[in-house]
Amino acid sequence: MKPWMRANKGFLMFLLLFGVFRTAVADWNPIPSGSMRPNLLEGDVVFVNRLAFNLKVPLTNIVLQRLGEPERGDIVTFFSPKDGTRLIKRVIALPGDTLQMRDEHLTINGRPAQYTMLDSVPETVDHVGQLTAQHISESNTGNNGNDGHAHRIQVLAQLPALRSFGPVTVPADHYLMLGDNRDNSADSRYFGFVPRELLIGKAERILVSANIQDHWQPRLQRFGMKLE
Template sequence: MKTNWIRANKGFLMFVLLFGVFRTAVADWNPIPSASMRPNLLEGDVVFVNRLAYNVKVPLTDIVLQRTGEPARGDIVTFSSPADHTRLIKRIIALPGDTVAMRNEQLFINGRPVDYALLDTVSEPVGKAGQITVQQVRESGNGRSRQIQLLPQIAARRDFAPVTVPADHFMMLGDNRDNSADSRYFGFVPRELLIGKAEGILVSADILHGWRPRLDRFGMALQ
């Protein structure tokens, strides 16, 4: 009986197998469950992840077969947390060999300060804290810039002494600097734990307000 069922459904089973290999080795999608990457990624966004951007891996493992590209500062990446292997999405702030420090929220990379320009001040809900003031800021350095946000009213880790990123490791920070568990808490991320590069938003729904589709975010590229 079981053998007959397998024979009758072998086309479907082959599709499921190939789809599983594709998703674990070639491309994937990643729902955004938290606010750690605001304002660039919102809760309810679903991002496209290119799993071949940096490495070819044995499916379902962290075994790297071939390097296909080099991660760059500013890339948004998915990776397994070195603390508990939870899948996370953050931004690469520093590369192997970089020396990084943070003083009163300002980053210094290889001794050079990163520039900041205030864009806007808005109010948004932040967990149990309720509505708080949020500063949206343009962060520029090393030839790249992105929008981040700061939450002055929230207790956060805004300072750390200079550290040097080890070989084949990366420093990750969330764009929502004061509301992100990142390398300030779990340390550097080994290259083999990188899953892929987040390249764009596939679809988006406002999960905080009845799952309304955010059509303006469909197909949006990431900076």
């Protein structure tokens, strides 16, 4: 074994450094489900900046230093507080925020989010069939009363879903996450608040994309797309 290691020490060092880079600096995240539709599609691969929020000991959730603060509207990757599964969702509420949802409509710190209907499209849902998906622009209002981050969400009115909850207050060093596909997403409505140490990084743009339902045909128009 030792002669083999000596002969391949350069390659082994590359693997070690590559592993450290992926677990501490930057990473990529394939999108396996439709919970972030219409903004992220199955077959997208997104670039994740692991230094956006925390500097961690590689391969652990031990935070060495805070490097930045998540903002409302950020798309982030994190480990589920329920079972450790790696997930990607949108930050909806920050530490100290009080929010509630009533019939899909959010109110954060007493300020209702603004909603604008965009369009309706057909969408096939596994084990259900083809449904009508409504695309809506959601703008969360900041604490100062100015319009905050605007992004698209998707509503599938035909599906049973948790469309109302709260009011709840987000604890210190925790975040509330929701999927953009509001009626087809397992998120903080089901597993609770996400502790800061479970954050992995900020998803910033789509690296590559392929249509997994059409023989993995590349979606060239999505290559390099910045996330809203």
